[in-house]
Amino acid sequence: MSPIEKSPTSADRVPKPGRPPSAKLRLGPAPGPSPEPAIKKETRETSRHKEALKNAAGSKSSGSSLGDDDVCDWGFVVRKKRRVDEVYPSGGEGSSCRELARVILKLGEVYERIEGAKQRMMVELEKHRMEVAKEIELQRMNMLMDMQMELERSKLAKRRTAASATLVAKQIGERNSGSIPQTYQRVLDIVKC
Known part of the structure; x- marks a missing residue:
């Protein structure tokens, strides 16, 4: 570096885009308002402002011999907003963000538990x-099998009665010289149906 050139100072540096020059790099959540109620307290600076306001009002009304510059300075103080420091018991916006994240995680855990229970219930x-x-x-198959068995039994019983009736009729007909009486003939016709 030549003696004419000077090293850049903090005032000469160009700030990076997106960040004000006075902003410091902060790790963690940014401070700010919290959903919890703020406890307001007055600082020494605010009490000085009150005194300055009282003095400015008194000097204007009394017609003191202050110059125009003094009046402008006091006017600046009069126009300045009252500054109140807010103290949050939980530590500001960072803690509220952490609290929100914690609540979201709990909600996610509850959702997962409910979905798991729902899946288990669906499987059951x-x-x-x-x-x-x-x-x-199985009941339907058993009923069908029972019905088939009953049908077979009834068919078997019908065949047995028909066979026995035919046998009886033949025996009677042989006794009566080969003719079957009409009553037995009716019985045979009924059984065959």
Whole structure:
């Protein structure tokens, strides 16, 4: 570096875009208002402003011999807003963000628990439905088998009665010289149906 050139000072540096030159890099949440009620307290600076306001009002009304510059300075003080420091018990916006994140995480955990329980319930209901469907199918098959057995029994009984009636009629007909009486003939016709 030549002696004419000077090293850049903090005033000569160009601030990075998106960040004011006086802003320092902060890690963690930015301070700010919290949803909790603020406890307001007056500082020494605000009490000085009150005194300055009282003095300015008194000097204007008394017609003191202050110059125009003094009046402008006092006017600036009069126009200045009252400054109140707000103290948050939980530590400002950072803690409210942490609290919000904590609540969101808890909500997510509750949602996951509910969804898991819902899935387990759906699986149990599906198992139960399958068991009921299986039982109903078994009952239906048993009923069909029972009905088929009853039909076979009734057919078998019908055949037996027809065979026995025919046998009896033949025996009677052989006794009566080969003719079957009409009553037995009716019985045979009924049994064959």
